[in-house]
Amino acid sequence: MTLLDPDWLSKASAQRWLVAVSGGRDSVALLHACVNAGLENLVVCHVNHQLRGAESDGDEAFVRNLAEQLQLPSFIYKADVRSIAEHEQKSIELAAREARHSAFSQACNELQCAGVLLAHHADDQAETILYNLLRGSAGLKGMQAISEIESLGFNLHRPLLNVRRSEIDEFITNHQIKYREDSTNAEPFAVRNRMRNEALPLLTEILDRDVTDSILRSHHISEQQNDFIEQQLDYGKMLDPQGRIHIPSLASQPIFIQQKIIHRYLTEHKISNINQSLITSCINLLDTNNPAKINLSKGRHLRRKEQRLFVED
Numbered sequence: 001m002t003l004l005d006p007d008w009l010s011k012a013s014a015q016r017w018l019v020a021v022s023g024g025r026d027s028v029a030l031l032h033a034c035v036n037a038g039l040e041n042l043v044v045c046h047v048n049h050q051l052r053g054a055e056s057d058g059d060e061a062f063v064r065n066l067a068e069q070l071q072l073p074s075f076i077y078k079a080d081v082r083s084i085a086e087h088e089q090k091s092i093e094l095a096a097r098e099a100r101h102s103a104f105s106q107a108c109n110e111l112q113c114a115g116v117l118l119a120h121h122a123d124d125q126a127e128t129i130l131y132n133l134l135r136g137s138a139g140l141k142g143m144q145a146i147s148e149i150e151s152l153g154f155n156l157h158r159p160l161l162n163v164r165r166s167e168i169d170e171f172i173t174n175h176q177i178k179y180r181e182d183s184t185n186a187e188p189f190a191v192r193n194r195m196r197n198e199a200l201p202l203l204t205e206i207l208d209r210d211v212t213d214s215i216l217r218s219h220h221i222s223e224q225q226n227d228f229i230e231q232q233l234d235y236g237k238m239l240d241p242q243g244r245i246h247i248p249s250l251a252s253q254p255i256f257i258q259q260k261i262i263h264r265y266l267t268e269h270k271i272s273n274i275n276q277s278l279i280t281s282c283i284n285l286l287d288t289n290n291p292a293k294i295n296l297s298k299g300r301h302l303r304r305k306e307q308r309l310f311v312e313d
Helices: 006-012 025-036 054-069 081-088 092-111 122-134 165-174 191-207 211-232 247-251 255-268 276-284
Strands: 017-020 042-048 074-078 115-117 146-149 154-157 293-295 301-305 308-312
Touching: 017 025, 017 092, 025 042, 025 165, 042 054, 042 092, 054 074, 074 092, 081 092, 092 115, 092 146, 092 154, 122 191, 122 211, 191 211, 211 255, 247 255, 247 308, 255 276, 255 308, 276 293
Parallel strands: 017 042, 017 115, 042 074, 115 154
Antiparallel strands: 146 154, 293 301, 301 308
């Protein structure tokens, strides 16, 4: 069996890829699947976050040895994530993600890689969709097959996003592949761990059906609907020559079109943490009885002035 889509393989075969390998089941399966499928121009990338002492060092050693066994070059990056998080006053999760992105950026630039392959799979996608929905996302928001990290100059590719965890387990068993277990995956303190290990299994038990399939199916339908709406939008007509939203043009649209235009505008201006509550607040700016600006992330604002909406620093 193969985990990789033949169409993706045909496009990927001519390029050099950085494969992010933590040492865990999913990333090791992705690496072996790429090798088994005949992808030759691969670089194994491992980031040691130094969060679990000897266990983290063991993961690094495992990935080094795996790269050697497969006769692939490796790029190993160390980051004292806990110290970085404390010094920069940010969460461990954010500091760890930024460390990985720094490693990916450096490796892609030095080694001329087309992008980074990540092992996120369909069950991760369902977990992400549910997590985002419960946090107030604007619709069913999941991971993209390709995510551009524009500020650092590389793309993240997720070739296993349509592959179920059970298929990965079968692949691992059939090929007798060894991998490392991350002990923190079973710990109940992390929200995502509880979603994975408690919430989704409980929902499956309560409903007596595989809720992951239901979530993924709903997400797929939602994406098709969003694609159709995007095709119907005449987004350019909503903007003035300076790229600001023309309020009378926006106000003439149905509310769900207004929401789509606002979401697109905020996304194009690199606004983070876009959720339904924020979009509603933006729509409320159309009413001149309301305050003329609202707060956005990173100290920015969306302001109403002279029949226009625009982002200001």
